[in-house]
Amino acid sequence: MSQNNKAEIEKTKLELDSVGPLSPHNEALYEAGKEMLISSISIARDFCKFMITVSTGSIPLYLGLLKFVLPENITLRVGNLVISVIPPFLFLISAIVFVLGYFPQTDYFSLDIIDEIKLAYEKTVIKRRKIIICGTVLFVIGTILAVLSILIHMIR
Amino acid sequence: MEEEKVEISNCPICGGRHVYKLEVERDYVLHLHTSRVIEKPKPKRVTRIFVCPVKNEKFQASFILYQTSNAKIKSVRVKGVIENESE
Numbered sequence: 410m411s412q413n414n415k416a417e418i419e420k421t422k423l424e425l426d427s428v429g430p431l432s433p434h435n436e437a438l439y440e441a442g443k444e445m446l447i448s449s450i451s452i453a454r455d456f457c458k459f460m461i462t463v464s465t466g467s468i469p470l471y472l473g474l475l476k477f478v479l480p481e482n483i484t485l486r487v488g489n490l491v492i493s494v495i496p497p498f499l500f501l502i503s504a505i506v507f508v509l510g511y512f513p514q515t516d517y518f519s520l521d522i523i524d525e526i527k528l529a530y531e532k533t534v535i536k537r538r539k540i541i542i543c544g545t546v547l548f549v550i551g552t553i554l555a556v557l558s559i560l561i562h563m564i565r
Numbered sequence: 566m567e568e569e570k571v572e573i574s575n576c577p578i579c580g581g582r583h584v585y586k587l588e589v590e591r592d593y594v595l596h597l598h599t600s601r602v603i604e605k606p607k608p609k610r611v612t613r614i615f616v617c618p619v620k621n622e623k624f625q626a627s628f629i630l631y632q633t634s635n636a637k638i639k640s641v642r643v644k645g646v647i648e649n650e651s652e
Contacts, residue, residue: 423569423587426610426627430577435625439614 421491427538450530453537457510457544464504468497471555479563489565499551503544510540566590569630570647577624578617584648585615590639603645606631611641628633 431439476492479485485493514533518525569587576583612627634640 424572424629425571425573426574428573428577428626428628429624431614431623431625435612435614436623439623 450537451532453534453541454511456541457507457537460507460544460548461504461542463513464507464551466498467500467548467551468556471500471559473498474555474559476564478559489562492554492561496551496555496558499547499554502548502550505538506544506547510537510544524546568644571626571628572625573615576617578622579619580583581617581619582617582648582650583618583646586644586647587613588640588642588644590641591632592637593641594635595635604633604635606633609638611638613641613643613644618649 516529516532518529520526567589569589571585571587573583573585608625608629609632610629612625614623614625616623630641632640
């Protein structure tokens with residue numbers, strides 16, 4: 410930063426423009442922001458809980474569909490077997506990842522120190538966000554492969 | 566991070582005088598000037614929610630901060646009351 414600009418900023422300090430009661434729009438935005446801030450941890454945790462059920466439930470659903478599509482007493486070739494096994498394996502890993510997200514957070518902070526609470530909050534939100542993205546990606550890949558696997562077996 | 570003060574001389578909630586501390590974050594960019602041109606700072610209107618320390622109710626205040634192309638305002642946070650005089 411040049412000395413000239415620093416000096417200019419110093420010269421032009423803050424000027425108060427208007428002061429008034431909170432407008433209804435800003436009050437609604439404030440409440441929405443407060444709600445987002447408070448519920449973001451519990452919503453992420455609830456999402457993880459929901460996705461554990463969905464991921465684990467997808468395994469029997471996929472196997473049931475596969476059994477429905479495949480003729481009885483069929484011996485799959487190695488290639489086909491691999492294609493058939495990958496989706497439930499991905500669903501299982503996805504469920505495990507979501508379990509990690511649902512795991513209770515252990516963090517120590519003092520309620521008197523706002524910075525400590527903020528740090529713990531941000532750490533939790535960022536960690537859970539990464540877990541959710543990872544779990545969702547695995548689940549989506551698993552679902553795509555499951556659909557492809559069933560379609561391949563149907564065509565054959 | 567720079568600290569600024571904003572004085573609310575007539576609080577819309579209690580009518581008192583409060584001084585709040587603000588944390589202003591600026592993004593500094595280094596420019597190579599060929600001539601000694603001093604850029605005139607441009608005003609930026611910022612609205613923030615404040616809490617009256619007397620009645621613990623929220624109100625809004627808009628204020629003007631100045632920025633240049635190589636010192637842009639990134640964020641303005643209200644850090645709390647530093648002086649308080651109730652009416």
